[in-house]
Amino acid sequence: MAIAGLFVTLLGFLIAVASLGMMSSVGGRMVIVIIGLIVSLVGIIGLLNPAYQKNAIWKK
């Protein structure tokens, strides 16, 4: 789960970089970059952090 979170976080960055080669319009690039940002945030907040919270010290 933690590795998946890291992968998805990095994937968001790669999506944003890919926008540079995928299209030339400013609007299109903006949409793809925002999608990339959301993917990265999902990776951190939705996957990686919960994976570490499973064994949090306050649950022991």
Add this chain to the structure above:
Amino acid sequence: MKITITRRILLLTAALLIASLGWAQPPQPTPAPGAPPAAPVMLTDQDVKNAPPPAAEARAKGDPDGGLTGTVTDVVQADSKKGLTLADVINQAGQNRVAINFVWTLITGFLVMFMQAGFALVETGLCRAKNANHTMMMNFMVYGTGLLAYWLIGFAVQMGGVGALGTLGNTPVLNGEFAIKLFGKDFGLWGQNGLFLMHKGTYDVAVMVLFLFQMVFMDTALTIVTGTAAERWKFAAFVVSSFLMGAFTYPLFANWAWGGGWTAALGANFGLGHGYCDFAGSGVVHAVGGMTALALGILIGPRIGKYDRSGKSNAILGHDIVLVLTGCFILAFGWFGFNPGSTLAASGNGALRIGSVAVNTMLAGMAGSFGAMLYMWLRYGKPDASMTGNGLLAGLVAITAPSGFVNPVASVIIGVIAGVLVCLSVEFVERVMKVDDPVGAISVHGANGLWGVISVGLFADGKSNYGGSWNGVNGSVTGLFYGDAGQLVAQLIGVCTLVGFVFTFSFVINMIVDAVVGQRVAAKAELEGLDLPEMGALGYPEFKLKASSARA
């Protein structure tokens, strides 16, 4: 009576007219249309030699008003046999400009170095007394650890390929950028010249000035992380983690933004405004520090007692609000080096905008403290002191990237939003993510660093002109509200890089440190306080700490 009043009004009007005629400037003589322009006056070596030095008798009486000091006699002559030449005068003018820029960059760098003291006070004040020595020592040694890493490797990675620096004398030695081809364009990834400040001709006066200024910026990023991991970070892990951040994490992104790397070239290569623009480092310094702090906060876990078994958070109060607010003031003072110094110049190339940059910095800090204070007052009934201090820092963090590109009204808007954002972000990080951040560093530097980066893409007003271009694109940086949506896209790509790449890179590095050294102290040491187990001495040996404080 009526006639008298009318007469008085007429007399007054006539007097004002006469007076205004007297004040008016005489019309300037204009050349006749078609007349040839006046020929330029050619200066010769003889003219320079004829420039009169102050009389020896007058000089012998001293110079109380300063009118006789700094004259033709002070211009350095290359060859005393030839005497003063025009070339001497021109060379002196060039060296004076570079000297002004050197002194400006060095002094503002010294101010930024002093910010370490501010961070140390803020973090130590927000932690418990039983960890005072440990927290202070982390803030103290992050300077030495970071400096060593940056001198050995980091500076070369960041600035080794930046190219000639016009404001610092056009030094040509930093010209080794490693780049790959992607989408048919060069993507600069890291610099290669400048290891140990000796490699490939980098033993150079301009390189030294640049190193000092960039080094203290790097150290600011490193010290952000110590706040989030405070009160449970093993000191050995802190040293290793900080070294790796100073050598690789920070310099990589700094290269991409400031060292001739690929995000700076988004404008020249892909037509996105002026590329990623970060005047003084909301992204490069603060968001890199904030993202690394978030990575470490998740990895290391919360302090014992921060959350109860149901997951509800408990407030763990710091031990000295006086230290906290004094530290905030020191940081605000140091920020006058951080932002205005980022022109790397006080002479030429539009550097007189330093006044505007300083005022923007001042305004945004004030607005941030007001935003946070009002938010806390309205939401919780009291103007919380520590959050008001964090509001000041949040405003300063947010204005760091746009300070060179926006006007005063935008600065206040950016600052107010930052002040509220830091409060919302602290609540989100603590209550929703359940990441323990004793000093609020993730919110102050991470969230507001990202906000600062975005705000360039919104508020840059197109009025700045630093030598006619920025990041190799002619014209002034202009945001969405002034007509350039492409600039906002470039800024968002920077944000994605910070959240997607820098966070992941930091997380992996700290996972390795965790596996090799172990990031977290033992529970017994944490409960006892880290001063004795980790540092071997109490921060306050003559104080008897309350039992509740020691147990928490």
